[in-house]
Amino acid sequence: MRNDKTDARGPAKSGLDPVNFAERMAGSGNFLVLFREGMAILEETADYLDGPGRTESRMLSRLGGLAYATESMKLTTRLMQMASWLLLQRAVNEGEMSSDQASEEKNKVRLEHPEDHERSTGFDELPEGLQDLIERSLRLQSRVRHLDRQLRGRHRAGDKVPNNAVFSQIDRVRSAFGTTDG
Numbered sequence: 331m332r333n334d335k336t337d338a339r340g341p342a343k344s345g346l347d348p349v350n351f352a353e354r355m356a357g358s359g360n361f362l363v364l365f366r367e368g369m370a371i372l373e374e375t376a377d378y379l380d381g382p383g384r385t386e387s388r389m390l391s392r393l394g395g396l397a398y399a400t401e402s403m404k405l406t407t408r409l410m411q412m413a414s415w416l417l418l419q420r421a422v423n424e425g426e427m428s429s430d431q432a433s434e435e436k437n438k439v440r441l442e443h444p445e446d447h448e449r450s451t452g453f454d455e456l457p458e459g460l461q462d463l464i465e466r467s468l469r470l471q472s473r474v475r476h477l478d479r480q481l482r483g484r485h486r487a488g489d490k491v492p493n494n495a496v497f498s499q500i501d502r503v504r505s506a507f508g509t510t511d512g
Contacts, residue, residue: 361420361477364470364477365419367470375409378459383402398456398457404443404445405464411439411440412471433482
């Protein structure tokens with residue numbers, strides 16, 4: 331049987347609470363790197379589509395032009411969704427929003443798009459610059475989705491981890507030997 335003691339600081343740690351690497355990463359300098367990378371690729375994409383990309387798209391065949399329009403729309407949508415997620419997480423990190431508030435807003439963000447990995451007919455005709463931005467955005471999206479899944483799967487302090495065989499065995503050993511604290 332677990333006996334968590336409390337004091338003025340709240341419940342005592344039993345020593346069994348798992349380290350939440352996702353929360354640590356989301357609040358660390360590593361997150362800032364991810365955030366900056368996301369904002370940089372968003373800006374780079376906007377500059378490309380308004381400049382060289384526009385010029386390059388005019389030289390494409392009709393099929394290539396359709397692929398360009400389709401893929402650039404998918405790219406900008408993907409980047410805007412990621413930027414929304416990154417901005418929400420930054421607001422949590424800076425104390426501007428609670429995790430619960432951000433989680434509600436993050437539910438409106440679509441990081442999973444089945445069509446992201448489907449290539450339009452004529453994709454091979456696309457300019458290298460656009461293809462590069464698409465590939466980089468997909469890699470970034472994968473990293474953001476991974477962090478999002480980890481954060482959504484987190485357990486709050488004090489929550490019992492359901493069906494965890496290790497914690498179950500530790501609790502059984504403690505019961506058998508009468509130990510009540512970590």
